[in-house]
Amino acid sequence: MTSRRKSFRWLIVVLVALALAAVVVSWNDFYLLRLKTYSIPSSNMRPTLEVGEVVLATKIFPSMGEHYEPVRGDVIVFTIAAKRANDFLKRVIGLPGERIRLQDGVVLINDVPVPRQALADYRYEDPDGSENSAPRFRETLPNGRSYEVLDLDPQGEMDTTREYVVPDGHLFVMGDNRDNSVDSRYTDYIGYVPLSGVSAVVETILLRKGESSSLWQPVQPEAN
DSSP states (O other): OHHHHHHHHHHHHHHHHHHHHHHHBOSSEEGGGTEEEEEOOSSTTTTTSOTTOEEEEEEOOGGGTOOOOOOTTOEEEEOOGGGTTOOEEEEEEEOTTOEEEEETTEEEETTEEOOEEEEEEEEEEOTTSOEEEEEEEEEEOTTSEEEEEEOSOTTOTTSSOOOEEOOTTEEEEEOSBGGGOOSTTOTTTTOSEEGGGEEEEEEEEEEOOSTTOOEEEEOSOEEO
């Protein structure tokens, strides 16, 4: 009888522990694991991230003295002081002190073009269910990290820009869907992103949509 009581007590302890873990480790915020999920609301990061996909990001806690150490090519989550209700997801292109501009869709960092290789068109589904496609390229950054981008309009209004000089303590970010992304090119809206505003680094797509659907697909770009 005593053995059964001890087993029952241990069962209660395990159940309580699991219940507490379920409260702390929820679908939206895995704080003990330093992870958080984000749902993708728009196509500004297509083809890397599609609308409706859920990504897992590693949290950064500035209130605990943590700060983001910038790595070119990272997909980051950040806020803008005047728009704190929104989380933005963009790719780190320019680092503090660098000069960034675009010429005919090609990114130049300190006047050096970022290599861009043409790929097969990217096929996607519009909100109305119709099939569409867009020119797709692979960019390779100076640190060897590469990823895919779209250029919906070869003559897009922001395919050729002025030169941007990234201030100290800030980043220049862009969406991978270059003609459908409001990012650091738009200084009146996003502009340069302060390092203190970076709250997470996106690591994984929990469930990839489309024909290549898969679980736990890495987001961060390849390094050649």
